[in-house]
Amino acid sequence: MAASDVPGGAPKSPPGQAARGNSGRNRGRATPRPKRIPERTCVACRQVAGKRTLVRVVRTVAGGVEVDLTGRKNGRGAYLHADPACWDVALRRGSLNAALKVTVGEADLAAIRAYRNELAGTAPATVAELPRTDSNDHAEDAPTATIE
Ligand SMILES: [Zn+2]
Numbered sequence: 001m002a003a004s005d006v007p008g009g010a011p012k013s014p015p016g017q018a019a020r021g022n023s024g025r026n027r028g029r030a031t032p033r034p035k036r037i038p039e040r041t042c043v044a045c046r047q048v049a050g051k052r053t054l055v056r057v058v059r060t061v062a063g064g065v066e067v068d069l070t071g072r073k074n075g076r077g078a079y080l081h082a083d084p085a086c087w088d089v090a091l092r093r094g095s096l097n098a099a100l101k102v103t104v105g106e107a108d109l110a111a112i113r114a115y116r117n118e119l120a121g122t123a124p125a126t127v128a129e130l131p132r133t134d135s136n137d138h139a140e141d142a143p144t145a146t147i148e
Helices: 084-093 095-100 106-121
Strands: 039-041 048-050 054-059 065-068 076-081
Touching (some): 054 095, 054 106, 065 106, 076 095, 084 095, 084 106
Antiparallel strands (some): 039 048, 054 076
């Protein structure tokens, strides 16, 4: 049994700064999965929740802001519960502007509102913290009178 000496100074992979090609098409690799569930803070109610129960909003490289349903788009992200109430709060308070450090443009706001209305129409199945016994509300295209 020979005590094998590890040759000193084995270069560890440098932290961060992995030069990643910006192609966005490398989905063939299995990403390593840490065991713990990633948690994020909802920018509206400030509650921490598992990433999967939150919806990501991303500031794209181009400076637009959009709902990122894949959760994998490049750019700065903010998270909101899949609950229209949180989106209302975020829209009212400008939480997304603050979190994303950008002024969300009108077109993007419209898209975000549309998504919020979608949430209002489909009962969120994942929100565990607020047990709503009464899921009886038909959200049938409420005529939203937008005052702007
Ligand atoms: Zn929330």
